[in-house]
Amino acid sequence: MIDLYTWNTPNGRKATIMLEELGQEYTLHPVNIGKGEQKASSYLSINPNGRIPALFDSDTSARVFESGAILIYLAEKFRDLSESLLPSDAARRAEVLSWTYWQTGGLGPMLGQFNHFTSIDSHASYAVQRFEDESFRLLEVLNTQLNETEYLGGNEYSIADIMNFPWVSVAFKTIAEANKEKFTRFESIMRWHSVIEERPAVIKGLDRLANLNSSRY
Numbered sequence: 743m744i745d746l747y748t749w750n751t752p753n754g755r756k757a758t759i760m761l762e763e764l765g766q767e768y769t770l771h772p773v774n775i776g777k778g779e780q781k782a783s784s785y786l787s788i789n790p791n792g793r794i795p796a797l798f799d800s801d802t803s804a805r806v807f808e809s810g811a812i813l814i815y816l817a818e819k820f821r822d823l824s825e826s827l828l829p830s831d832a833a834r835r836a837e838v839l840s841w842t843y844w845q846t847g848g849l850g851p852m853l854g855q856f857n858h859f860t861s862i863d864s865h866a867s868y869a870v871q872r873f874e875d876e877s878f879r880l881l882e883v884l885n886t887q888l889n890e891t892e893y894l895g896g897n898e899y900s901i902a903d904i905m906n907f908p909w910v911s912v913a914f915k916t917i918a919e920a921n922k923e924k925f926t927r928f929e930s931i932m933r934w935h936s937v938i939e940e941r942p943a944v945i946k947g948l949d950r951l952a953n954l955n956s957s958r959y
């Protein structure tokens with residue numbers, strides 16, 4: 743049985759989407775990060791880093807933290823259900839993992855900082871500019887890739903798409919709403935995003951968290 747500890751944020755949504763894609767049952771434990779529940783000592787035994795999401799699998803006694811590690815763990819555990827989420831062919835797998843790590847090292851942190859500095863009322867204009875520039879550079883990289891391939895890891899939907907999709911939704915909200923014309927040039931991103939948001943598992947994964955309030959995202 744899988745226990746998932748998460749909240750309604752971009753990183754938190756990846757895990758529910760993945761479990762829904764695999765059709766797995768899981769117990770959802772909301773960790774209210776607005777109230778600091780991610781720092782409780784009981785939670786730190788599942789994620790010593792004090793962040794969501796994290797997972798405990800009582801079948802294997804594995805505790806898994808970091809969204810990328812969670813998606814890889816689940817893709818490997820349930821490989822027989824969906825080979826394409828994390829292909830075993832070396833070249834295809836490398837491409838999927840490249841875009842997976844690109845998200846955790848680049849798009850997520852940069853958009854996260856951009857979102858943070860635009861949401862506070864302070865003299866943070868240097869920080870806003872810095873993270874906006876880097877976010878746009880990364881979105882350009884994403885768009886260029888999606889000009890070439892239907893999905894991020896190639897022509898099949900994979901964990902690389904699940905990793906990036908919730909953060910592109912954040913970009914839509916924080917950048918596109920404020921500055922629509924800046925976003926319209928990312929036509930391939932918009933094409934990709936609109937296909938993914940209609941997947942039944944994505945709709946279900948987002949719905950599972952919809953009642954958990956997360957004002958920033």
Ligand SMILES: N[C@@H](CCC(=O)N[C@@H](CS)C(=O)NCC(=O)O)C(=O)O
Pocket residue numbers: 751752753754775780792793794795807808809810846
């Ligand atoms: N690299 C981590 C990032 C996790 C993360 O930053 N989670 C945020 C929510 S999106 C969080 O727990 N924030 C609470 C805090 O900063 O204390 C992952 O991909 O899982």
